[in-house]
Amino acid sequence: MKSMTRALLGATAVAALATAASAETLTIATVNNGDMIRMQGLTEDFTAQHPDIELEWVTLEENVLRQRVTTDIATKGGQYDVMTIGTYEAPIWAAQGWLVPLEDMGEDYDVDDILPAIRSGLTHDGKLYAAPFYAESSMVMYRTDLMEKAGLEMPDAPTWDFIKEAAAAMTDKEGEVYGICLRGKAGWGENMAFLTAMSNSYGARWFDEEWNPQFDGEAWKATLTDYLDLMNNYGPPGASGNGFNENLSLFQTGKCGMWIDATVAASFVTNPNDSQVADNVGFALAPDNGLGKRGNWLWAWNLAIPAGTEKADAAKEFVAWATSKHYTELVAAKDGWANVPPGTRQSLYETPEYIEVPFAMMTLQSINSADPTNPTVDPVPYTGVQFVAIPEFQGLGTAVGQQFSAALAGQMSAEDALAAAQSLTEREMKKAGYIK
Template identity: 50%
Template sequence: MKSLRNTALGLALGVATATTAFAEGHSKSLTIAIVNNGHMINMQKVAEAYTGVTGVELNWVSLEEGVLREQVTSDTATGGGQYDIINIGMQEAPIWGAAGWIEPLEFGAAYDIDDMLPAMRNGLSHEGTLYAAPFYGESSMVMYRKDLMDAAGVTVADNDSWDNIKAAAAAVHDPDNGVYGACLRGKPGWGDNMAFVTTVVNSFGGAWFDADFRPTLESDEWKAAINFYVDLLGNYGPPGSEGNSFNEILALYNEGKCGMWIDATIAASFLEVDGVAYAQSPNAGNPVGANWLWAWAMAVPAGSPNSEESMKFIEWATSKAYIQAVANHKDFGWGSVPTGTRASTYASADFQAAAPFAAAEMAAIESAAPEATDIKPYVGVQFAAIPEFPEVGTAVAQEIAAALSGAKSVDEALAASQAAADAIMSEAGYY
């Protein structure tokens, strides 16, 4: 393990390679809005050496996922100028790039953009121009306690049926001893509960909109999927699931309270319990869209007075040099590097040795299908890449959470969802 001094020296070389070094004594300050997930939190520590090398002070604004989206969207859309660098994802990047809200990104040859996984590069681009660089990428998969499953005499397979998943959850569900069969997202938000819920709907053969972009939220597929979701989590999930999203479930899992968790592949980097195994996402007959595709990426709001310095930081923070800096850091190592972005990470023998989830994560990313199909007319797996989707998704998320908590029946929640979505899409002029 390298010392902090050596790590900083290695970082200095990485900065010189991946970015244009700042002149001696040149100092700037950047304000960076980030989601409060593990890899982003780690970046604050790793980037201390970046400040030492470049003189650029980094002011971090770490926000819960839903709050981040709301604040960043508002500030960027109005040109508020509160942030120099923002965390956004695949839903926003192409739309905001096309609208001129964020700057196109161009990096030096040493950045090796061809090393970026095609799914990530394509999802963060508009008409071939990259508008956000992926800090980490992900799909979704089943992360289950194989030790508990073995003890209960049940198995979980790749692309398993939902019926088998429910049977496995039931077999290990032991609330008297603090173990819940399935921990799943329930907290309302288009990127919270609806990220997972949409993949369930996809796997039942449903979609958000028909070919005319009319909402289809009272279809047989949506009703079947939401009834299944509410039943599975209501019977075999932890109490108060309507308040749980990624960070809450990660904490539950690491306390040994979850038999399985179907969520972002990136979670595997932060699991601290023994006996974990991985499987590709389940489905109810339609495997297309059963696992999502996402990246938390870094972008520069248009018109930022610090855009040059911001792009230099993004170039470093999403580079091979950054991944190596995390791998060499005294507090982290190869098991903690951000994943889902670069082919070279998965080709590393050191990473493969430290990350038992690597093959499952790559398989999930490669099998994700964001393209429009005969079932859905839009790009996106767990979201629709249209400007109106965040508003639609947020409205529906509240209704699904109400169904999960028992405040509404599934039919009532979907009827209200349909009405809300129809009003939004009609006002937007789709029909």
């Protein structure tokens, strides 16, 4: 009997070794935010269903992730089998032939359930090239207790003038409470995501209809001046180094009266396990100036498969799992409906349990109000709300962001920052052949 048991155990061990030897390892590059970290913690569900697929994670800060995956895919480096990319990259890279079209995702995947505003931004020539893990717009998150203490009431749709008034009223620098926290870290997807969206509500544009840069106009001057005034008078020290994660930490620890940023942050600031102010958070639409555009963006973090991978079938299995209705239900069962990845599927906003989440419908309203095909007050030749959907924007946006971050740090004036932005953008657009 013992010898039979040993034989059975031996056969099991051999089978396990054989499975391990034949397993494909997917290398997944992703961003170091809370939703992606949560996904990594839930992947036992995937590997249990796919014992022949192993996962290796490369988790990076937002700016670093963008730089590395862009370099890898452009040079056909082949380091990654699945990449986390944004709404900006997906259609541009698809047009270059750099991504695998996401066809044959399984009978239960239900591509048609993806919100039209999100799906259209990930589609090229009628094919989906990236699957949204979560989608977002931006909105105002604020301390209800501090607003009440200041004798103010946040409107559902505030103006920038109200934001200035509230920031002043809620600031208590001696108590280390700052009226407003905004992105200051340089990067096309960091401070320029916020500032470009803000500029839309001020009537500004990156380019006119002939692709001439517009940083020398009054609308951009008003945008940057008001941003610097808000941050210098009512913002936290060292704001030029603060991006999404830094401001999230400040808000969660009670240092910010208001924070205008990604709607996806709502679950983090209202989670009592992470946020000291979870019971005192309210939400409002991003501000406007009465010109017909609000200062909110449209974005999705998506999973895509580089065309150079030799493991496309296994990669599709993972992407389908991570962006499925099943995954949403998995998160809800473990961490509650407030923590599921938002903004991607219509069915989520038809789920009674999710509709009751305080920020759910404000997120959907914000997403639906952003129009990447008509992002500005005056006409423009580009699409994109907080970015310009041309290949050159990645470098341009970061270079301009560096000028504006330097102005926030007090290293140059607003006028000098705008002049530098105008000059470098003109130079690059001439070099790329957009203007003469």
